Amino acid sequence: MRNKIVLLLSDQLGQGDRGLGQTVLETFFVLLKQQEEKPAAVFCMNRGVYALTDQSLASVHLKELADAGxxxxxxxxxxxxYQLADQLTVGEISGMNYFLELAGKHEVLTIS
Structure with a gap:
């Protein structure tokens, strides 16, 4: 994972049941934070930014990844x-230019 950027496009994993998708996304980040090699970055776009708020259980695990550098x-x-600037509990706001810079240096693993 060290040379990968995780691109998160949704606040759930998959397009089935919403509750199941949120649980599966949380499980993904629980397991990711336990890996010895961490990704180079996690970049959230579209509804993925909701994962950075208290509305998502994944935010706890994303915070731990952020705390791990x-x-x-x-x-x-x-x-x-989505008018979420005051609701973000983890992460930093960034622009598309920086994502393109990261994507030029690392493989992108898209989660949607």
Whole structure:
């Protein structure tokens, strides 16, 4: 995972039952934070920015990744669209330019 960027596009994993998708996403981040090699960054776009709020159980695990030195980033345009700037509990707001810079240096693992 060390040379990968996790691109999170939703606040759930998969398109089935919403509750199940949120649980599966939380499990993904629980397991990811336990890996010896952490990703280079986690970048959240579209509804993925909700995972950085108290509305998502994944936010706890994303905070632990951030505390372990993994940059956790939120798409500025998406945060503004969903009006979540004051609700983010983890992560930093970032722009598409930085995502493109990261994507140019690392493989992108898309989670949707």
């Amino acid at each position: 993994v940059p956790v980033l939120a798409c500025k345009t998406c945060v503004e669209f």
